[in-house]
Amino acid sequence: MPGTLTISLDFELLWGIFDKVGTRYRPEYFSNTRKVIPQMLDLFARHEIHVTWATVGMLFAENEEEWKEYSPSFLPSYREKKYSAYHWAKEHGIRPEVHFAPELIRQIIQTPYQELGSHSYAHYYTLMRGQSPEQFREDLRASQRIAGEKFGVKLKSLVFPRNHINELYLGICLEEGFEVVRGNPKNWFWQETQHEDESKKWFRSADCFFPLGSRTSYPFEELTFHSKEPVILPASRILRPYTNSNPFFNGVRLARILNEMERAAQLQEIYHLWWHPHNFGNNPQASMQELKKIISTYDRLREIHGMESLSMEELGYRVAKNSFIKI
Template sequence: MKLDQGHLVISLDFELFWGVFDVRTLESYKSQLEKVSEIVPRLLQLSDTYNIKLTFATVGFLLAKNKEELLQYSPKKKPNYSDANFSPYRLFDAIGNNETEDPYHYATSLVEQIKQNDNHEIGSHTFCHYYCNEVGQTAEQFEADLLATINIAKQQDINIKSIVFPRNQINEVYIKICAKHGILSYRGIENHWMYNTNDTKQLGNTKHRIYRLLDAYLNISGHNTHDLQMHHGLVNIASSRFLRPYSSKLRFLENLKINRIKKGMTYAAKQKQVYHFWWHPHNFGQNTEENFKALEELFNHYKTLNKTYNFNSKTMTNLVQYF
């Protein structure tokens, strides 16, 4: 689908501890997660200043007001992973009853702030941070998870129209299920082997990780800009770049990282394509000021491209509906 102007899409994988429970302990990650309550309002304010739209791909668990509601909306058919460590449902007994008690597993106040701001979108990151390519789970279980997300969102007047698959595990059968239930778009992966990771094991492969790290600073995989493509009933608004958080150890490379993204944005603006970058709010939980400084530099570059090439910012659903 050829575009008549370039577009910037920014998505955030909003998940709190539900996104890292299988790879980290809560104690080791608390300080970063606690900052999210400050980071989300600041992201909203900064993006509004630059007239930039954000898509918050939100884990459905975070929409629950309390544990009673979390249990009420949880599907009967849960993912039956061969590796039980992948299931977040095993944590239910240990979590608190609401956001006040447990800000690591609930986020209703933050969801409400996003919802009240008409510039941005709340999309799906599945109900339970569902891994679509792990052994044991089924299409039927995924569909139950998707319906749980749609239903818990609906009772808060949120209409789910976009999805970001956790760990970027994309399954063609599940894309068709999303289309069946009214989802319009998803975030695909970069078209390069280093990003073509089917499951958690492959995602953590040393070779893939090294190349992805290098690619954040050096142009190995290309700009990864895209035209819109229909894929099994959904529009693929593919990723161009993960915005890696600031690293004090790699601070001497920070300008390379930011310039890599700027060049990709410029290319998309000139070629009338889409540039889509993303990260997690909790990624800004460390080195918060440095991360926001980098983000504002990118937002300033967007304003220049907007004036020069009519490069436009859209949420995932805005972009699909625009065309």
């Protein structure tokens, strides 16, 4: 295989950060996000960039009534209720502008080269105490049901919220139709536990600017296929938000990504970039300019090295097909 650029986006709006910000969010942050997503889609389509949109299932709903209709009856029983999307909604209410986005999901489906994936139905945390495998299964079923009945889509790719990967649940993912899962980078500071480790968070942030771990791209041959689990596609790098306070570090952070892409293309390896669309909410114009530089670099690497763009589903299919060929 030539070098491969895989992009996965964690599309969640407030469902992804309610337990961190509560009601202390700025409405314009999410209105900016809603405006910038069609711009991303247009850019991806024009440059033939294949992207997986791992979307929280609750965003598929048109309104609160439909949200309740598709929610599972067996809800996550976290010991700490603050992590439950259902508990938060009961305490603070539903706001359509930050909790629902069916019109954006339709745009994703209608845009060439885009894959609609899952980020669970309720931004489900599989490493939190109190929840159970069956509750997780019900959550995945709710995602598949609302995607299938409302949009006619069978979801194939899954991204675990907060990258909390419970390896005991991988079999459930496959049984519920998810054939590909995004994994974490292999460096020790990306191996997640139930509660976030502050030292790991520091290393993750610093590694976006300076190399603290091993090479982030990886050869296709490292990916394996197991008949009882999804294909795991490790992430390489998160595109962290643009910040006005330190333009120098913005440049260093972006240069690190571009250099890693270049190395992946030269070595014919996979480079898996990810971010949250709402990361563009504070500085949408500057963030889009950074994304254009990333896409421009990909265009050059495609021309010089034959680099490909593949969604998670497409890359997972290649892995499975290659395994069967070997057999």
